[in-house]
Amino acid sequence: QSALTQPASVSGSPGQSITISCTGTSSDVGSYNLVSWYQQHPGKAPKFMIYGVSERPSGVSNRFSGSKSGNTASLTISGLQADDEADYYCSSYAGSRIRWVFGGGTKLTVL
């Protein structure tokens, strides 16, 4: 069981928007604005998509956005494209001893 809880799967049609949730606790997501998101296509290395809850690294499309409320962070992808079909993982800083925790991953299917 992963430290952060994500839905196993979400789906959407091209052009639509979807949101993936990432629920933690007051010891991780709820305490720090240090949530990041990663995209992973099958057989590929994870790709850095969001950091600091809502910041996008250079080169990441503005169709990807992040937010947080309480112990739950969210990744929203707008204007879905076929290439967005991938697994998505959230991560949060969890203090000096545990350091990082991850979610179990969400498989996004573009219908």
Added chain:
Amino acid sequence: EVQLVESGGGLVKPGGSLRLSCAASGFTFSDYSLNWVRHAPGKGLEWVSSISGSTSYIFYADSVKGRFTISRDNAKNSLSLQMNSLRAEDTAVYYCARDSGVSWSFDYWGQGTLVTVSS
């Protein structure tokens, strides 16, 4: 272009040892902390260990503390993970990941190397 390439994975019996390596290129290696993150079958990602650029700071997840040792050779742009007393639950794809230096995140990852612990 930043590249991280892992190697050294394979099949090992419980109680055995394995040494993973990560060859880095495309950035000033000693400027960045590096990490090992693993992905066990059917489970989420799990942070394993991290080492600062100067090797002054080293951290381990509780699940591997005392069994795994992280190290780096800044002259060779290489990161290593020595894994001893391996258990079935250590079976996973192991990724090398660079610390972005911003907001406790990982900006580059390798493609991973598979470690299977089985008799």
